[in-house]
Amino acid sequence: MIEEILPPGVRSSEAFDDLAPAPLFPEEAALMAGRRERRRAQFATARACARRSLAGLGLAPAPLLPGAGGAPRWPAGVVGSITHCDGYRAAVAARAAEVTALGIDAEPAEPLPRGVLGLVASEDERAALERxxxxxxxxxxxxxxxxxxxxxxxxxxxxxERWLGFADADVRFSPHGTFTARLHPTEPPPGAPTAFEGRWLVREGLLLTTVATPGTGE
Ligand SMILES: CC(C)(COP(=O)(O)OP(=O)(O)OC[C@H]1O[C@@H](n2cnc3c(N)ncnc32)[C@H](O)[C@@H]1OP(=O)(O)O)[C@@H](O)C(=O)NCCC(=O)NCCS
Structure with a gap:
């Protein structure tokens, strides 16, 4: 499903349950020691998805551990992203020459809990959502x-490698499955992205979003 909203060059894999997670590498298993079974299963299924995506790029299975800020440390020359929510897990990966930045997210296709929208949306964004x-x-x-x-x-x-708050991005949707995000963090690091183009899809009780920035191909 998620491949429908990804550009060429991005490999993806998804699962709708935790029935066939691949075994974890010892470093990954150590990370999950003592964690709740639900989190372990979710983590393992997402790693299985990530390894399938990496295999699509011709890369051998390797541990995928969290680095700075919880972002997964992908192999050198690769960008990728992981998401999980109830009933869905997915991972995507691409060569950094083809795609320089990649982000995915999945959520249940249900309204946000009361009070949350005020924390994530500006007044302009709320007005656009009402329309x-x-x-x-x-x-x-x-x-x-x-x-x-x-x-x-x-x-x-x-x-x-820096926090970005919900107020630091202005997101505008097209009803036809795309969106743009303009970023305006205070003191952005040199060379940090200033905008993203994204796509979205709602299907089977799920809502998926992706962001991908094309590279130069070199
Ligand atoms: C990190 C965050 C984005 C994860 O999203 P989520 O909906 O809670 O959870 P998801 O299941 O979709 O994603 C979890 C995965 O995100 C990835 N992730 C975590 N931190 C990350 C980071 N700093 N950068 C990139 N990916 C990250 C991990 O792969 C994680 O899965 P894993 O722990 O199994 O490897 C979220 O918890 C968060 O901190 N949000 C606040 C910041 C924010 O969204 N700002 C808005 C800016 S406009």
């Missing part, structure tokens, strides 16, 4: 905004 909700009532636009910002954060962080 979209009136014209396209079948989409949970508030949850979609939250998801898009999570995908943006996952693409931003490996490049910037």
């Amino acid at each position: 979209l909700s009136a014209e396209h009532p079948g989409v949970c636009w508030d949850r979609l905004l939250f998801s898009a910002k999570e995908a943006v954060y996952k693409a931003w962080y490996p490049a910037a």
